[in-house]
Amino acid sequence: MTNSALPYWLALAVVVAALYGGFKVYQVEQKRRDAAIAAEELSLPPLTDFELTKSDGTPFRSADMKGKVWIASFFFSTCPGSCTRLNQNIKHLSSLDDVADADWVSITVDPATDTLPVLAAKAKELNADPERWYFCRGEFDDVRRIAHDYMKVGGVSLKGHNDFAVIIDKQGEIAGMFNAVSTSDSKKGLEIIKRELAKEYVPQEEPEATPPAATNEKQAAVEQSSRAIASKVTAHSAP
Incomplete structure (x- = not known):
């Protein structure tokens, strides 16, 4: 290698090193971004419709x-x-x-x-x-x-x-x-x-709605009243 070619090869080495360094930085940043995206997706509920x-x-x-x-x-x-x-x-x-x-x-x-x-x-x-x-x-x-x-x-x-x-x-x-x-x-x-x-399309049946707590309490009260009335009727009917 002649002295006149030495600066050229040094400059080329610097450029190659810079490109390689930039590529490695890009790889690290891409992995970090992908990991952040994956973590975000895991925190979200599964997508069932869109x-x-x-x-x-x-x-x-x-x-x-x-x-x-x-x-x-x-x-x-x-x-x-x-x-x-x-x-x-x-x-x-x-x-x-x-x-x-x-x-x-x-x-x-x-x-x-x-x-x-x-x-x-x-x-x-x-x-x-x-x-x-x-x-x-x-x-x-x-x-x-x-x-x-x-x-x-x-x-x-x-x-x-x-x-x-x-x-x-x-x-x-x-x-x-x-x-x-x-x-x-x-x-x-x-x-x-x-x-x-x-194949035939079979529509899925909608699940029956669960009655709210207030409705359940009301129904329980109605049933209790019915039992009370029935017991009174039985008592009055006894000989």
Whole structure:
């Protein structure tokens, strides 16, 4: 190594060391943030129902989907990776006659970018049936909890997701999952969807309300009075 090249290599070493140090700081900060998010989620009650906003501005409520089979997936409009394949495959699957009664729900993991007009443009680009394929957004923290608590699929971060589609049955329960960019896995998913579509929806009966304490006390007083009256009648009737 010549003396003239020495400053260059020293400068390069400094740059590499700085980049490496910055990367390690980022890793530590990311782990700290993930731990804080996990702790926050553990302190919250499990999510059993949720509400998002469709690209047309109307609400999407999971509770309103009882009696239907629907399939949810996660994406974002500027995704440079698998989102294109995922949405093109959903476009194909949603067009099949065998599952024409199923609904599809695509949820963005980048709500800051994916405003309602952006989602509407994405739906138009994919020629999505507005009655059966909904593009939805919500607060990112809510979307993350939907993936974790409701869908049981996880894997959601800002502009990050896995490629699984989650099948929700008519009772509102998870019936299965499949990799929505895999041809072979999508075939398995189709069989689950067809099986669930063939099932009858059985509405769950609402549990009977427990009478308030005041009502119980009143009923007890009525029963006590009835017994007292009955005893008096018996006494007067005795020979």
